[in-house]
Amino acid sequence: MNAFFIKEADFTQFLGNMIGARKVIGPKARKNRFVFDQIRKPEDLRLDYDVTILPPKKVFFPPRQELIRFHGQKGSSCIQPESTVLFGVHFYDIKAIDMTDHLFRENNMDFNYLAQRECTTLIGSNVQNIFKRAFFGSVGKGVAPKGHDGFTTKISGGYLYEVYTAKGKDLLAYGTFIEATEEQINEAREVNDSVMDKCPEKINHDSLEISEKVRSKFNSPVWEEFAHDCFSCGSCNLVCPTCYCFDVQDNWNVDQVTGSRDRTWDGCLLEDFSSCSLTGGSKENFRETRGSRYRHRIMRKTSYLTAKLGGPACVGCGRCSSSCTADIADPVNVINRLMEE
Amino acid sequence: MACDNCSCSKVYNENIFMPKEAVIVRAEMATASEKHFTLKWADDSPNYFEPGQFVEASLYGFGEIPIGYASSPTRTKTFDLIIRAVGRVSNALHKLEKGDTMLLRGPLGKGFPLDKLRGHNILVVAGGIGLCPTRSLIQYIIDRRQEFKSFNLFYGARSPDDQLFLDDLASWRKAEDVNYHETVDRGSDNWKGNVGVITTLFQKTEIPNDTRVIICGPPIMYKFVLMEIDKIGIPHENVYVDLERRMKCGVGKCGHCQINDKYVCTDGPVFQYSQIEKLEEAF
Amino acid sequence: MSDKVKVAYFDFTCCEGCQIEMTNFGDAAFLELLNHVEVVEFREAMSEKTTERINIAFIEGSFSREADRARLEEIRERSDIVIAYGACACTGGINALKNHQNDYHEEVYGKDAKMPHLDSQIALPVSAAIKVDYNINGCPMDKDEFIRVVSHLVHGKQPVIPNHPVCVECKLRETVCRYDQGDHCLGMVARAGCGAPCPADGIPCEACRGFIDHPNEESLVKVLMEKGGLSRERAETRSRMFTANCRADAPEKIVSPNK
Numbered sequence: 001m002n003a004f005f006i007k008e009a010d011f012t013q014f015l016g017n018m019i020g021a022r023k024v025i026g027p028k029a030r031k032n033r034f035v036f037d038q039i040r041k042p043e044d045l046r047l048d049y050d051v052t053i054l055p056p057k058k059v060f061f062p063p064r065q066e067l068i069r070f071h072g073q074k075g076s077s078c079i080q081p082e083s084t085v086l087f088g089v090h091f092y093d094i095k096a097i098d099m100t101d102h103l104f105r106e107n108n109m110d111f112n113y114l115a116q117r118e119c120t121t122l123i124g125s126n127v128q129n130i131f132k133r134a135f136f137g138s139v140g141k142g143v144a145p146k147g148h149d150g151f152t153t154k155i156s157g158g159y160l161y162e163v164y165t166a167k168g169k170d171l172l173a174y175g176t177f178i179e180a181t182e183e184q185i186n187e188a189r190e191v192n193d194s195v196m197d198k199c200p201e202k203i204n205h206d207s208l209e210i211s212e213k214v215r216s217k218f219n220s221p222v223w224e225e226f227a228h229d230c231f232s233c234g235s236c237n238l239v240c241p242t243c244y245c246f247d248v249q250d251n252w253n254v255d256q257v258t259g260s261r262d263r264t265w266d267g268c269l270l271e272d273f274s275s276c277s278l279t280g281g282s283k284e285n286f287r288e289t290r291g292s293r294y295r296h297r298i299m300r301k302t303s304y305l306t307a308k309l310g311g312p313a314c315v316g317c318g319r320c321s322s323s324c325t326a327d328i329a330d331p332v333n334v335i336n337r338l339m340e341e
Numbered sequence: 342m343a344c345d346n347c348s349c350s351k352v353y354n355e356n357i358f359m360p361k362e363a364v365i366v367r368a369e370m371a372t373a374s375e376k377h378f379t380l381k382w383a384d385d386s387p388n389y390f391e392p393g394q395f396v397e398a399s400l401y402g403f404g405e406i407p408i409g410y411a412s413s414p415t416r417t418k419t420f421d422l423i424i425r426a427v428g429r430v431s432n433a434l435h436k437l438e439k440g441d442t443m444l445l446r447g448p449l450g451k452g453f454p455l456d457k458l459r460g461h462n463i464l465v466v467a468g469g470i471g472l473c474p475t476r477s478l479i480q481y482i483i484d485r486r487q488e489f490k491s492f493n494l495f496y497g498a499r500s501p502d503d504q505l506f507l508d509d510l511a512s513w514r515k516a517e518d519v520n521y522h523e524t525v526d527r528g529s530d531n532w533k534g535n536v537g538v539i540t541t542l543f544q545k546t547e548i549p550n551d552t553r554v555i556i557c558g559p560p561i562m563y564k565f566v567l568m569e570i571d572k573i574g575i576p577h578e579n580v581y582v583d584l585e586r587r588m589k590c591g592v593g594k595c596g597h598c599q600i601n602d603k604y605v606c607t608d609g610p611v612f613q614y615s616q617i618e619k620l621e622e623a624f
Numbered sequence: 625m626s627d628k629v630k631v632a633y634f635d636f637t638c639c640e641g642c643q644i645e646m647t648n649f650g651d652a653a654f655l656e657l658l659n660h661v662e663v664v665e666f667r668e669a670m671s672e673k674t675t676e677r678i679n680i681a682f683i684e685g686s687f688s689r690e691a692d693r694a695r696l697e698e699i700r701e702r703s704d705i706v707i708a709y710g711a712c713a714c715t716g717g718i719n720a721l722k723n724h725q726n727d728y729h730e731e732v733y734g735k736d737a738k739m740p741h742l743d744s745q746i747a748l749p750v751s752a753a754i755k756v757d758y759n760i761n762g763c764p765m766d767k768d769e770f771i772r773v774v775s776h777l778v779h780g781k782q783p784v785i786p787n788h789p790v791c792v793e794c795k796l797r798e799t800v801c802r803y804d805q806g807d808h809c810l811g812m813v814a815r816a817g818c819g820a821p822c823p824a825d826g827i828p829c830e831a832c833r834g835f836i837d838h839p840n841e842e843s844l845v846k847v848l849m850e851k852g853g854l855s856r857e858r859a860e861t862r863s864r865m866f867t868a869n870c871r872a873d874a875p876e877k878i879v880s881p882n883k
Contacts, residue, residue: 031800031804031805032804032805033800033804035798053795053798054798063796064796067356068356068358070402072401073444074401075359075360075401075444077353077354077359079353079356104594107593107607108357108592109355109357110594111353111355111356111357112356112357115353218621219621228843229840229842229843229847230840230843231789231840231843232838233789233792233811233812234788234789234791235795239795244594244596245596245597246594246596247589247595247597248358248404248589248595249404249784250399250401250402252402254653254657255656256659256660256775261401261404263595265795265796267792268596270788270792271787271788271836271837271838272788273596274586274587274597274599275587276585276587277428284560286587287622290840296599299601303602304601304602322804325801325803325847325851326812326843403779428782429781429782432780432781436780
């Protein structure tokens, strides 16, 4: 590992140089929340953010994306990656990106995601403020963040920058970095370790144990109970860093000849997600009740994907809990409850 | 297209959502609502697919729908698709005629495990439009009849007018090496055959318990056919079902076809019954 | 597309704001659309009237007088496709606010309350009188959605009318939730399709496009009280502005053509 140090006073200049040379996306304030957006001025970068409304997966997997552009019945692929630095991603979102990387890669390589992913330099940053609904300290503890190119940690007097790849190393050219000392490396490790115990919410059991027990609770009345107030609004899906379901629709442009085949984020909590026109001519919704849809999401996070991903498909960011107006989406509540049954 | 100024300078030509053109060489209505298309790839590329696999059929502007191959890969020059007009895409596809182009992505999914069927007694139970994907296997078995032992084929339709592939049915009725049984839920004045649900066909013939069984039909049918299978005592690992869900992307990404932890489009659509019978959302 | 699609516009009880919105299009998008459709009747923009066959009839305004039924039936009779557009036509809209009151006549018109032209029934969507094929919801209706629906119909494709709530569209554009701003909102039960401009501008969604197919009204009241800080009475009536005919307590349930 290569670890470097940059003084607080030099950090702004580093950002300025990087922004001047590269397209940089990082956390920015939006009203009283934060979003990942293009950073145009160093002072817009808010590394003190707690969590963003949408996770950074949107950089590779935009909420709405053209898959194919067509002219009459002739289509052309429109995969156009753009070299990007995604800066200031918290470790839990790095874990999530590693999962979506795997899911878009397995079976069929989806370059509509992977091209932009490969052209992105992914740089993490330490959690300076903990989100009020976060529980990242107690979920998927065995899963280490990986797949990023570098990681910054705020320590005394400046930032420690750990470099993991050539893409991460490239950024050294934009600032005045010096070799980090042993003490600085240790301090950074302590800074990152210390947030793990400070989450306001906590899952009480081990992921593997949860995976098995929750799976066995398929027919529990708990699902309908939790889903009683559910609006089926899909917010919990849409803000989730590991959700990756989408819908595909074709649209014409106003000329009525050209158009595009687009994918848009979808969510399994939405009523029509599993509804299907059957060849028998009838319509069937394979997850008709709110409870069955609610259950599917929790099962996906705790159990269904664990074999594939080597851990739960939840990183404890707390976005779903806070985006749920009815406040029923929090995985901590439903998992702890099921584990105690 | 290449990345603009990235050091990787890699070119991304591959897009799993990009369909290929196929030319319609024959198109005719099979029933009042089903149209039978015979196609070949526009670039003359050969057919390589397994019976039971499917394609995403589309027209730009209208969208895509999953359709199972209805012909056997042993018939190499062309392939068949049966499309029932039920929604936006299928209604648009119905307007296509001979000489027109259809856009297809595939073959997709896992088909019937031919290696596990060869050398065994076979029973195919097809209900309604479930005959389309199974016809792919039926033709395959008929074309390579010596590779299989006894071949029982059950077909149930709603009414005589709903019967598909009338030429095929006529030849199966006469064929000596196909033990073909058919029924309709509702008869008509001209109908002289069996009337009743498909399970009544199990009384017409003896099915040995070492038979490999393939089932494809409307969701309601599986439960009752599987009860008959249990009565005969056929182990569930020898039973294969062809499932239908909303397979929107066909490549295991979009999530719409999930049954518990399975993606029907990539883990199926053909499943060994023993592998999914414990899945609460399967039937 | 050698034969242009013949379209006509009709209005009933409404402010005609949606027709105005249509003439406001004025931009390239709308003019381009005119290459594919022929407008044969449009009171807000032209004086011609027609009795010929219409491919698509756009009806604005709610059905609020029994006397209008014959005219609606006549439109249905000579049209291939009938589209209700704008909140009044789709759900009864704001007009339906009167449906749960009985003293509004005196309140609004005073001594003129008994005048014959003021004699009206409750305000209902157009679908209460005739079969409507599609709704283009909203107050006013959304230009982009209008163009999308028409372009689909020009190609003979059933338009896709969303059955997901406005929350989805706020998330897709990463709008800060009204509830995170200490406000309230009806986005959780409101039918999307508008692109959620109001919450993005800091205004709660009023559900002007009506409800999704299965709104959780019980939960809405709870959230409006617990998170939105509304009194029980206010929480229970809050969604009435545009959805009086969609709510569980509606005098007459609307027939939704969206499915």
